[in-house]
Amino acid sequence: MPSAVQWIAARIAEARKNHDSVTDAVSVRMEELLGGELSEQPLSTTKLSSIAKLLVADMVPASSDTEAKE
Amino acid sequence: MRIEAIEMSWFRGAADPVSLESNCKSLVVYGENGSGKSCFVDAVEYVLNNGKIGHLAHEYSGKHQEKAIHNTHKPKGQKTELRIRFENDSELKLVINSDGSFTSSGAETIAMNTWDYGRTVLRQDEVAAFIRDTKGGKYSALLPLLGLHQMEIVAENLRQLAKSVEQQSKLNEAKTILSGTKAKRTKTFGTDSDDQILKKIEALHSSYCADQVATQDALSRCKNLEIAIDKRIEQFSTDQRRYLALHEAGEIDLKSHVDAIREASAKLTVAVEPLIAERLQVLEAAGEFVKKLEYGKDVTCPACGRIIPVEAFQAHVKTEQERLQEIINTFNARKTSIGTLCDNVKSLKSSISKVDVKSWKEELSKGPLADNLTSLDHADTAALRTACGEKDLKEIEEKLVPLRNIAAVDSQDAPVDVQKLSTDKEIVIVGKAIITTIDLAASAARAEALISFINSLEQGIREEIRLRSEAVIGEISQDMRDMWAILHPDEPIEDVRLYLPKNTDKAIDIGLKFFGVKQDSPRLTLSEGYRNSLGLCIFLAMAKQESDNDRPLILDDVVVSFDRNHRGMIVEVLEKSFNKRQVLLLTHDREWYTELRQQLEGKTWGFKILLPYETPDIGIRWSHKTTTFDDARSHLKERPDSAGNDARKIMDIELALIAERLLIRLPFMRADRNDRRMAHDFLERLVADGQKCFQKKVSTDYATHSDALDALDKADRLLVSWANRGSHTFDVVRPEAMKLIDSCEKALEFFKCALCGKGIWFADAEGAEWVQCQCGEIRWRYGKG
Numbered sequence: 068m069p070s071a072v073q074w075i076a077a078r079i080a081e082a083r084k085n086h087d088s089v090t091d092a093v094s095v096r097m098e099e100l101l102g103g104e105l106s107e108q109p110l111s112t113t114k115l116s117s118i119a120k121l122l123v124a125d126m127v128p129a130s131s132d133t134e135a136k137e
Numbered sequence: 138m139r140i141e142a143i144e145m146s147w148f149r150g151a152a153d154p155v156s157l158e159s160n161c162k163s164l165v166v167y168g169e170n171g172s173g174k175s176c177f178v179d180a181v182e183y184v185l186n187n188g189k190i191g192h193l194a195h196e197y198s199g200k201h202q203e204k205a206i207h208n209t210h211k212p213k214g215q216k217t218e219l220r221i222r223f224e225n226d227s228e229l230k231l232v233i234n235s236d237g238s239f240t241s242s243g244a245e246t247i248a249m250n251t252w253d254y255g256r257t258v259l260r261q262d263e264v265a266a267f268i269r270d271t272k273g274g275k276y277s278a279l280l281p282l283l284g285l286h287q288m289e290i291v292a293e294n295l296r297q298l299a300k301s302v303e304q305q306s307k308l309n310e311a312k313t314i315l316s317g318t319k320a321k322r323t324k325t326f327g328t329d330s331d332d333q334i335l336k337k338i339e340a341l342h343s344s345y346c347a348d349q350v351a352t353q354d355a356l357s358r359c360k361n362l363e364i365a366i367d368k369r370i371e372q373f374s375t376d377q378r379r380y381l382a383l384h385e386a387g388e389i390d391l392k393s394h395v396d397a398i399r400e401a402s403a404k405l406t407v408a409v410e411p412l413i414a415e416r417l418q419v420l421e422a423a424g425e426f427v428k429k430l431e432y433g434k435d436v437t438c439p440a441c442g443r444i445i446p447v448e449a450f451q452a453h454v455k456t457e458q459e460r461l462q463e464i465i466n467t468f469n470a471r472k473t474s475i476g477t478l479c480d481n482v483k484s485l486k487s488s489i490s491k492v493d494v495k496s497w498k499e500e501l502s503k504g505p506l507a508d509n510l511t512s513l514d515h516a517d518t519a520a521l522r523t524a525c526g527e528k529d530l531k532e533i534e535e536k537l538v539p540l541r542n543i544a545a546v547d548s549q550d551a552p553v554d555v556q557k558l559s560t561d562k563e564i565v566i567v568g569k570a571i572i573t574t575i576d577l578a579a580s581a582a583r584a585e586a587l588i589s590f591i592n593s594l595e596q597g598i599r600e601e602i603r604l605r606s607e608a609v610i611g612e613i614s615q616d617m618r619d620m621w622a623i624l625h626p627d628e629p630i631e632d633v634r635l636y637l638p639k640n641t642d643k644a645i646d647i648g649l650k651f652f653g654v655k656q657d658s659p660r661l662t663l664s665e666g667y668r669n670s671l672g673l674c675i676f677l678a679m680a681k682q683e684s685d686n687d688r689p690l691i692l693d694d695v696v697v698s699f700d701r702n703h704r705g706m707i708v709e710v711l712e713k714s715f716n717k718r719q720v721l722l723l724t725h726d727r728e729w730y731t732e733l734r735q736q737l738e739g740k741t742w743g744f745k746i747l748l749p750y751e752t753p754d755i756g757i758r759w760s761h762k763t764t765t766f767d768d769a770r771s772h773l774k775e776r777p778d779s780a781g782n783d784a785r786k787i788m789d790i791e792l793a794l795i796a797e798r799l800l801i802r803l804p805f806m807r808a809d810r811n812d813r814r815m816a817h818d819f820l821e822r823l824v825a826d827g828q829k830c831f832q833k834k835v836s837t838d839y840a841t842h843s844d845a846l847d848a849l850d851k852a853d854r855l856l857v858s859w860a861n862r863g864s865h866t867f868d869v870v871r872p873e874a875m876k877l878i879d880s881c882e883k884a885l886e887f888f889k890c891a892l893c894g895k896g897i898w899f900a901d902a903e904g905a906e907w908v909q910c911q912c913g914e915i916r917w918r919y920g921k922g
Binding site: 074078079081082083085086088089093097101105106107108109110112115116118119120122123126127 | 287288290291293294295297298300301302304305306582583584586587589590591593594597598601
């Protein structure tokens with residue numbers, strides 16, 4: 068059976084195949100989350116909101132100055 | 138972790154302390170119905186389930202089951218206590234209070250709190266529970282074995298995270314704004330691309346703002362244009378401004394939004410009415426739900442009233458939410474249309490309130506539309522936004538739409554320059570809205586992509602769960618098949634297995650082949666006895682998955698519905714798969730108990746008998762009857778006559794069983810005297826028939842098993858002389874009793890093979906007329922005896 072890190076990375080890579088606009092920053096953060104907070108216990112709405120905020124911010128491509136400022 | 142002893146005081150049927158001592162061996166406990174066997178199992182369940190016992194969950198059992206936990210005749214001052222001792226000398230002690238709650242000590246030193254009751258204890262009425270359970274319930278029962286609880290948490294967190302992203306990015310609000318802008322864009326620009334729109338604005342900027350500093354920023358151009366156009370309007374004549382105001386009013390769309398609201402309302406009525414009818418049951422169902430949630434596996438869903446297992450509740454709520462989603466979408470569409478309609482009524486009010494159309498209004502107030510103007514003056518858009526009913530829509534349709542229409546008609550003959558300015562102004566306003574929503578559209582697209590990505594990950598993890606589940610349930614299924622094959626050799630029910638139903642998350646079911654035909658569920662074809670047998674295989678196969686966990690298995694009267702052929706094979710299953718694990722086997726079947734005593738190794742198994750229950754104040758008691766030759770030897774010194782007599786009693790029981798297996802021919806006797814034959818009756822016939830029937834392998838052939846016959850004959854002679862003397866005259870000395878016990882033990886040993894260790898049995902016999910040991914070293918040729 069593959070280790071947790073291996074299967075998480077494999078699943079993220081697979082999910083990204085159909086989602087070109089998902090940034091590397093989202094990918095990296097999601098990998099950390101899947102191996103950590105998201106797998107520990109059912110998260111509260113507050114905690115999920117704070118994670119969602121970070122992911123929404125991560126979706127802004129780093130190359131765009133205007134968008135990055137947001 | 139093996140249990141050394143379970144001791145109870147005034148717990149359930151127990152009175153003064155009674156202890157089930159296993160000495161860390163596996164144990165078979167016999168007791169007739171009501172003797173108190175299951176009280177020991179209750180004690181284990183009480184400990185494992187934090188003071189609760191499932192079969193006591195009843196409206197009369199008390200809040201903490203205090204009405205059922207304590208012995209009904211517990212004297213004042215006596216304590217209800219449980220003690221469980223383990224092989225490492227650790228001990229868990231529970232003192233149970235009068236209200237059924239308890240205080241415990243010693244729990245920190247043992248690992249019992251990690252034991253799962255459902256995978257440790259199997260009771261008579263629970264044998265087929267797994268088969269009866271729903272697919273979701275089966276999945277929940279297997280989930281701890283699958284080791285996927287963590288992944289289930291991940292999947293659920295991802296599902297919730299997708300919702301959070303939707304809320305955080307205000308996706309729904311953005312979609313509403315973008316949808317409104319899109320409608321205006323189509324009306325104003327048709328199918329023009331973004332570039333074409335920007336070029337039109339650029340052209341207008343060159344025309345209206347030629348005197349201003351050139352700017353490349355489209356939004357700045359729009360702002361400049363708005364100021365420039367407003368300046369031009371200020372320079373218009375009164376007539377021109379009236380035309381302009383009426384043109385603006387005539388452009389306002391009221392009717393299509395009124396229709397949209399009506400359409401959404403009609404959809405909601407169809408969908409919501411049955412929903413309301415279902416929700417009326419919620420209050421009633423919720424009360425029952427809360428009561429049953431603590432114990433029962435089946436509960437009434439507070440949302441829809443269906444009977445569902447607690448474990449499936451979350452999944453069911455999810456389905457209900459999805460069902461509601463369509464209604465929510467319609468509700469949101471209606472809300473959006475109401476918002477737009479309110480905005481448009483406000484705009485109409487604003488346009489017609491302008492000073493520029495004062496004379497037009499005065500003219501109108503003298504005609505049939507006077508009431509319409511009053512209606513517009515009194516239109517309360519804030520109130521309309523919160524409650525927009527059919528009466529309001531009718532009012533708008535009958536009073537405000539005609540006003541908008543007359544404004545449109547009266548603005549048709551507007552001068553060309555006014556019409557152009559009006560069109561240009563609209564291009565600027567809508568163009569500005571499009572430009573300002575470009576960022577919003579991009580951020581909405583990113584949010585949608587992120588949500589889709591998270592959903593895709595959730596699906597990926599569910600797929601991972603499925604793959605891993607398949608691997609584990611494949612192993613369990615193989616064990617089930619192996620055990621089933623032992624219990625039901627050469628029977629037309631085969632290929633029993635667990636499987637994951639397609640297109641259903643969190644579900645497991647049982648499949649099999651019935652006379653070669655594939656069946657999706659054992660409930661379709663199997664009898665109760667077969668279901669119980671399959672239930673036992675499933676429990677044991679699941680228990681085998683935890684073989685690393687050295688916890689005991691407790692089987693309480695699980696073979697009640699088994700016939701003796703199938704029951705007899707359980708020993709083989711236990712020996713094959715659980716020979717290193719402690720098994721506590723409780724039965725009320727005396728015959729099976731005696732069989733087990735013969736078949737199971739005394740080194741690893743102990744045997745206990747409970748006395749029939751008399752009264753609550755006497756409580757549960759053990760029988761101290763002699764059950765083994767060693768027990769008989771233990772009182773050789775004090776009571777040799779009694780020891781000899783015990784040897785005879787053992788021979789009576791054991792030889793009766795052997796005679797039955799070998800189909801020994803004995804004369805039929807009336808009534809129950811057939812069952813009261815003595816050791817001598819059997820031995821006499823065994824020795825006589827054994828000359829032809831009892832054979833031992835010699836090289837490749839068989840010869841009469843003379844040694845066995847000599848031993849049987851010797852035992853018979855000693856029993857007739859010394860054992861009878863011991864029972865009747867108590868005149869047996871120690872050496873005689875010792876010789877009697879040794880001879881009896883030796884005689885019985887000849888029915889067990891020295892090579893394979895198995896007794897003469899039906900197993901692997903060559904034909905119908907043979908019974909033999911497993912390897913065929915010894916056999917009884919009863920057919921031609």
